[in-house]
Amino acid sequence: MPVNSRFVDELRAIVGSDALVLSPEGRLAYECDMHTLYKGQPDVVVLPSRVDEVQRIVRLCRRERVPIVPRGSGTGLAGGAMAPTGGVMVAMNRMNRVLEIDIPNRCAVVEPGLINLWLTREVAARGYFFAPDPSSQMVSSIGGNVSTNAGGPHCLKYGITTNHVLGLTIVGSSGEPLTLGGKVWDRPGYDLTGVAVGSEGTFGLVTSITVRLTHTPEGVKTILALFATIDAASEAVSAIIAAGIVPAALEMLDDVVIRAIEAGVGAGYPGDAGAVLLIELDGPRAEVEMEAERAVALSRARGALSVRVARDEAERALLWKGRKEAAGAIGRIAPSFLLQDAVVPRSKLPQIMREMQAISARHRVLFANVFHAGDGNLHPLICYDDRDPDELHRAKAANEELLRACIDMGGSVTGEHGVGVDKAQHLGLQYADADLNFMYRLRRVIDPEGLMNPGKLLPSHPACGEGFRARRPVLPEGAWV
Amino acid sequence: MAVSVRSLEKAFASLVGRERVVDDPVKLGGATIDGCVPRFIVRPAAVDELSGIVALACEERLAVIPRGSGSALELGAPPSRLDVVIDLRDLDRVLEYNPDDLTASVEAGVTLGALAKLLSDRRQFAALDPPGGTSRSLGGITATNAVGPLACRYGAMRDRLLGVRFVQADGVVTWGGAKVVKSVTGYDIPKLMVGALGTLGVLAELTLRLHPMPEHEASWLASCDTLDAAGTLVAAILESTLQPNRVEIVSRGALEALRLGAAVAAVAVSIASVEPAVAAQEESLRSLVRANGGTLNPASPGWWDRYGDVVMSSRVTIRIGTLPSEVARTVGAVERLLGPAVAVVGSAATGTLHALLSECQVQAMASAVGELRAMLAPFGGHATITRGPRALREAIDPWGPTDPGALALMRGLKDEFDPHRVLNPGRFVGGL
Numbered sequence: 007m008p009v010n011s012r013f014v015d016e017l018r019a020i021v022g023s024d025a026l027v028l029s030p031e032g033r034l035a036y037e038c039d040m041h042t043l044y045k046g047q048p049d050v051v052v053l054p055s056r057v058d059e060v061q062r063i064v065r066l067c068r069r070e071r072v073p074i075v076p077r078g079s080g081t082g083l084a085g086g087a088m089a090p091t092g093g094v095m096v097a098m099n100r101m102n103r104v105l106e107i108d109i110p111n112r113c114a115v116v117e118p119g120l121i122n123l124w125l126t127r128e129v130a131a132r133g134y135f136f137a138p139d140p141s142s143q144m145v146s147s148i149g150g151n152v153s154t155n156a157g158g159p160h161c162l163k164y165g166i167t168t169n170h171v172l173g174l175t176i177v178g179s180s181g182e183p184l185t186l187g188g189k190v191w192d193r194p195g196y197d198l199t200g201v202a203v204g205s206e207g208t209f210g211l212v213t214s215i216t217v218r219l220t221h222t223p224e225g226v227k228t229i230l231a232l233f234a235t236i237d238a239a240s241e242a243v244s245a246i247i248a249a250g251i252v253p254a255a256l257e258m259l260d261d262v263v264i265r266a267i268e269a270g271v272g273a274g275y276p277g278d279a280g281a282v283l284l285i286e287l288d289g290p291r292a293e294v295e296m297e298a299e300r301a302v303a304l305s306r307a308r309g310a311l312s313v314r315v316a317r318d319e320a321e322r323a324l325l326w327k328g329r330k331e332a333a334g335a336i337g338r339i340a341p342s343f344l345l346q347d348a349v350v351p352r353s354k355l356p357q358i359m360r361e362m363q364a365i366s367a368r369h370r371v372l373f374a375n376v377f378h379a380g381d382g383n384l385h386p387l388i389c390y391d392d393r394d395p396d397e398l399h400r401a402k403a404a405n406e407e408l409l410r411a412c413i414d415m416g417g418s419v420t421g422e423h424g425v426g427v428d429k430a431q432h433l434g435l436q437y438a439d440a441d442l443n444f445m446y447r448l449r450r451v452i453d454p455e456g457l458m459n460p461g462k463l464l465p466s467h468p469a470c471g472e473g474f475r476a477r478r479p480v481l482p483e484g485a486w487v
Numbered sequence: 488m489a490v491s492v493r494s495l496e497k498a499f500a501s502l503v504g505r506e507r508v509v510d511d512p513v514k515l516g517g518a519t520i521d522g523c524v525p526r527f528i529v530r531p532a533a534v535d536e537l538s539g540i541v542a543l544a545c546e547e548r549l550a551v552i553p554r555g556s557g558s559a560l561e562l563g564a565p566p567s568r569l570d571v572v573i574d575l576r577d578l579d580r581v582l583e584y585n586p587d588d589l590t591a592s593v594e595a596g597v598t599l600g601a602l603a604k605l606l607s608d609r610r611q612f613a614a615l616d617p618p619g620g621t622s623r624s625l626g627g628i629t630a631t632n633a634v635g636p637l638a639c640r641y642g643a644m645r646d647r648l649l650g651v652r653f654v655q656a657d658g659v660v661t662w663g664g665a666k667v668v669k670s671v672t673g674y675d676i677p678k679l680m681v682g683a684l685g686t687l688g689v690l691a692e693l694t695l696r697l698h699p700m701p702e703h704e705a706s707w708l709a710s711c712d713t714l715d716a717a718g719t720l721v722a723a724i725l726e727s728t729l730q731p732n733r734v735e736i737v738s739r740g741a742l743e744a745l746r747l748g749a750a751v752a753a754v755a756v757s758i759a760s761v762e763p764a765v766a767a768q769e770e771s772l773r774s775l776v777r778a779n780g781g782t783l784n785p786a787s788p789g790w791w792d793r794y795g796d797v798v799m800s801s802r803v804t805i806r807i808g809t810l811p812s813e814v815a816r817t818v819g820a821v822e823r824l825l826g827p828a829v830a831v832v833g834s835a836a837t838g839t840l841h842a843l844l845s846e847c848q849v850q851a852m853a854s855a856v857g858e859l860r861a862m863l864a865p866f867g868g869h870a871t872i873t874r875g876p877r878a879l880r881e882a883i884d885p886w887g888p889t890d891p892g893a894l895a896l897m898r899g900l901k902d903e904f905d906p907h908r909v910l911n912p913g914r915f916v917g918g919l
């Protein structure tokens with residue numbers, strides 16, 4: 007391993023001692039992201055403050071052939087910001103300035119370490135917000151959001167991170183900053199910005215981001231509908247979408263989650279409710295009023311036990327409280343859980359929920375569901391006790407089976423959390439060899455030496471670096487001489 | 488292996504059937520692109536056939552130009568060579584339409600109009616309205632990243648394309664993305680295909696996200712006495728809480744082409760929602776227009792179609808990317824540089840403008856485009872000649888300059904995925 011004392015001295019010369027984490031205890035904090043099953047300590051963590059430092063770090067690593075692992079806030083759920091093969095972790099937290107806010111053009115330029123919610127706080131008084139809102143938005147970095155192409159509850163209406171990124175600066179393995187896109191739309195050429203978003207650090211270190219700012223909507227209405235069964239709630243979701251309503255958010259909680267919440271913080275959900283549907287509408291006031299009435303009526307028509315509409319901001323916060331506390335509440339009833347992120351076409355929700363019950367029974371594991379129902383993005387928490395290896399084993403088997411069921415229904419392996427090391431081996435479910443081959447080659451063009459976040463995003467395979475072999479079509483025979 | 492024309496024709500025929508291979512000189516002459524006459528037109532009826540055609544072309548080092556509706560063949564530089572035009576109009580099946588999921592998968596030759604017709608039964612739409620769009624193929628719209636006024640609210644093809652099946656330059660059929668509205672599994676390959684002019688793969692199948700059609704829509708034209716006033720009005724609309732789905736700036740020349748007479752500039756706005764919300768917003772719009780010294784009138788029926796026709800009927804089109812805050816100034820610069828005959832229309836919200844001319848004096852136009860680019864460059868704007876005579880696109884690079892670092896990467900991608908320059912050779916950015 008070339009991370010020896012001379013290498014560390016060179017790093018120190020670039021960033022100074024206070025921007026290096028060398029001690030084993032210090033590095034322990036960086037050995038995983040929030041998917042704590044996957045651990046890998048970097049040999050050294052470096053926290054640059056400026057682009058030129060990033061460049062020099064990259065050049066040094068390249069010269070010494072040391073892998074680079076980018077890290078934002080480490081809230082990832084896929085095993086992305088961890089170092090399976092050691093190397094240098096570049097943590098972007100100190101590069102967290104807002105570089106520019108351009109209201110007339112409704113965009114901002116920020117550094118990657120900036121916390122998502124801080125940007126919205128910065129522009130809220132002027133009537134704008136940054137639309138991508140992962141539930142982790144109080145802690146996750148915009149650089150991390152960009153690299154994972156994060157989603158969130160309100161992405162149903164507003165789109166995911168990629169729909170809000172206009173441009174990027176990336177320091178790739180050459181060490182030179184590359185400017186892609188910018189404030190002006192649609193620069194001629196390949197949309198490299200679009201491909202870089204969601205590339206999970208494999209293209210290099212994102213050092214600045216031009217994001218779109220969105221107008222704060224004129225009106226908001228939040229509705230909480232309780233249903234006896236998750237089936238009925240899923241039907242209501244379909245009915246709302248079929249009525250031509252695109253809510254800002256459409257979130258669902260199942261009975262397991264409801265009971266866990268009520269046992270903990272409490273959100274006033276009745277114990278007999280089998281599902282909670284949280285519907286948020288926003289936009290021009292008159293539109294919101296009318297759509298809210300319709301959504302209420304549709305929920306009732308699908309058998310809602312009760313429907314509550316928030317009258318003010320305080321009530322709105324109350325209705326969201328349960329949703330926001332969900333993961334924490336599950337944490338209190340189950341020592342550990344695996345978190346899935348598969349997607350099904352939203353019309354298949356009732357079907358996949360029934361399938362899930364069958365899988366849960368078959369493997370004797372508890373599923374708890376809290377998810378973005380509007381876009382079919384499931385987030386079952388598959389509970390297990392980490393002191394019991396058999397339970398972990400069963401949880402993993404159930405996870406795998408559910409994933410396959412989602413893909414069989416025409417879905418996707420991951421809707422927003424990303425691949426990391428966690429789902430790399432599952433890409434084959436969604437893609438054929440030719441498709442993966444294309445992605446390998448794309449990665450190799452951009453990072454020929456494989457320096458950037460190795461082992462993430464794509465499955466490893468025997469012919470390392472060569473990619474899967476694509477089968478070429480058979481040419482007609484005997485037609486020519 | 489070098490192959491004679493006779494045997495090539497046989498080979499193509501064995502892939503698609505004799506009746507789908509054209510080698511009749513008259514018909515080939517009709518398919519001339521920038522003076523290059525193809526040796527064959529081949530018309531696949533299935534993705535497998537398309538794959539075979541491209542594989543054969545690659546093996547024989549032939550140059551291929553995929554053609555959809557044929558409306559954007561003057562986009563980019565003239566091809567460096569041409570052997571085969573692949574006519575994609577028979578890839579015209581809608582493969583899946585899932586109204587409850589708001590998604591549809593179509594073959595690349597399906598026209599926007601055909602899709603719209605299907606979706607309208609369920610009051611849904613693709614929310615794409617590039618000029619001339621109804622007769623254009625969705626593959627062509629994707630490859631050229633054609634945008635229209637609705638991009639103001641709904642974004643463009645990059646925000647719509649969920650999944651894509653394409654045929655790589657060596658014939659390998661490849662899929663990227665997903666058929667669901669949300670997926671981050673692996674790289675976002677659909678993004679790479681939008682606006683790539685088929686230079687990394689021939690588009691075969693597209694999965695699109697759809698939108699519900701708003702219940703009610705109304706459109707207006709706000710006439711202004713000066714271009715500055717139009718600029719101020721646009722800024723006021725975009726700063727307000729109005730939720731327009733189109734905000735277009737219309738120059739004097741464009742108003743004349745539309746026979747709308749005397750104003751110096753106008754802002755065309757449409758708002759779509761439930762009826763009470765449209766009415767409420769109309770009130771706000773009215774007061775904004777009044778405060779900015781304009782006159783608001785309802786747009787006449789069919790207005791947006793005629794608007795698109797104006798763009799389609801030009802001899803020269805320059806697509807301009809500018810900052811929303813610079814829209815009025817950019818229109819002014821275009822009028823100054825290209826003279827009073829120019830018509831300029833485009834989205835004030837996104838900054839995508841089209842400068843339109845009915846005739847072309849090559850040298851004068853080339854130098855005007857050069858000056859326009861110089862004016863736009865400081866804030867990252869750009870100007871692309873998307874239609875015009877070959878001579879113009881030889882006198883000046885139709886794409887304009889590209890950042891050298893980004894261009895190097897683009898070249899790297901082209902070298903990797905189409906090393907023999909089979910797909911649309913020479914037409915794209917940087918001569919790719």
Ligand SMILES: Cc1cc2nc3c(=O)[nH]c(=O)nc-3n(C[C@H](O)[C@H](O)[C@H](O)COP(=O)(O)OP(=O)(O)OC[C@H]3O[C@@H](n4cnc5c(N)ncnc54)[C@H](O)[C@@H]3O)c2cc1C
Binds near residue numbers: 148333422
């Ligand atoms: C409670 C909780 C709720 C969550 N809710 C959501 C949700 O609703 N939606 C959602 O999408 N996700 C959610 N997440 C997951 C996570 O917050 C997101 O993936 C987030 O985008 C990660 O940001 P981060 O700054 O923590 O990145 P990290 O975890 O540090 O890194 C994520 C990936 O990006 C790379 N990376 C980070 N910064 C850079 C950079 N500057 N340049 C290049 N690569 C970089 C890393 O190498 C890694 O591969 C949640 C997580 C938690 C813990």
